[in-house]
Amino acid sequence: MKYYFLSSSHLENRIWFRDDEDFKAGMNFVALAAAHCGVALLVFVLMSNHVHFLLAANYEMEAREFFSYFKKVYSQYLNRKYRTLRFLRENVLDCQEVSALKEHLERVIAYILMNPVAANIVLHPVQYPWGCGNCFFTARNLKGRKVGSMGYRERRRILHSHQSFGENNILGEDGYILPESFVRKDMVEAIFRTPNRLNYFLNNSSKARKVLESENGMLPSFQDKCLVIMTRDICASLFRKTELSDLTDREKKRLVYELHRRSGADLKQLSRVLEMSPAYVAEILSQL
Numbered sequence: 001m002k003y004y005f006l007s008s009s010h011l012e013n014r015i016w017f018r019d020d021e022d023f024k025a026g027m028n029f030v031a032l033a034a035a036h037c038g039v040a041l042l043v044f045v046l047m048s049n050h051v052h053f054l055l056a057a058n059y060e061m062e063a064r065e066f067f068s069y070f071k072k073v074y075s076q077y078l079n080r081k082y083r084t085l086r087f088l089r090e091n092v093l094d095c096q097e098v099s100a101l102k103e104h105l106e107r108v109i110a111y112i113l114m115n116p117v118a119a120n121i122v123l124h125p126v127q128y129p130w131g132c133g134n135c136f137f138t139a140r141n142l143k144g145r146k147v148g149s150m151g152y153r154e155r156r157r158i159l160h161s162h163q164s165f166g167e168n169n170i171l172g173e174d175g176y177i178l179p180e181s182f183v184r185k186d187m188v189e190a191i192f193r194t195p196n197r198l199n200y201f202l203n204n205s206s207k208a209r210k211v212l213e214s215e216n217g218m219l220p221s222f223q224d225k226c227l228v229i230m231t232r233d234i235c236a237s238l239f240r241k242t243e244l245s246d247l248t249d250r251e252k253k254r255l256v257y258e259l260h261r262r263s264g265a266d267l268k269q270l271s272r273v274l275e276m277s278p279a280y281v282a283e284i285l286s287q288l
Helices: 020-037 060-082 102-113 152-159 185-192 195-203 206-213 224-239 249-263 267-274 278-286
Strands: 002-008 040-046 051-057 093-098 144-146 170-172
Touching (some): 002 102, 020 051, 020 060, 020 224, 060 093, 102 195, 224 249, 249 278
Antiparallel strands (some): 002 051, 002 093, 040 051
């Protein structure tokens, strides 16, 4: 068994997950991909414009197949909901084999879990729902029902898939499969052995250092999904329009200004939420 760290490239002018429904679908498709490909998934995190996984597999091809399958089923979901074709093809996969040395694995795990903290979304990984930060060294009683008890139509409606997978996985009360059901927390806890050691690596990861060195410190910022909602409100209230594609150039510039003023979002976040090129957004911001 070998360990593989999978990372997608960061999209500059698109986002994977626009709202909670998208994130829930993503969580379910992670469980589906892990079961379908038969890999051992140790940790993962879904960020708005990229994803990270650490898994154990026999061969690199199995690890790559996991990511390809996940991207395939999630792309199908995006196409059904938004009629967006193939934009995830822009996401390049970086697949690195990780040494089985204990400390190497500990550092990779901490790096993945600290992503939402480094993005100033939460103060600790356990607070971020779209990953497995709250899975380890806990005795949480899982509330929900087994996937195997669901019928065909119910699977399609809730899980966005009719396929049989992870029949013992638990569908939580919030409408997505709980990561404790399919993440190999036993393997992660065996690597760290104690919660104190896990916290040590979280607090000393490269992502933790990024937070400490940043000007904004530990103040959470708006998530991309919040800016998506804010964008809709601005378009409706100022321009009486619902689609970004219907805005004139002048209205788009006003939208960038208003969204930046109300949220404090930076160039990168504005570009991916508004699906505009960074150069175009930078030109508008330079005029403020």
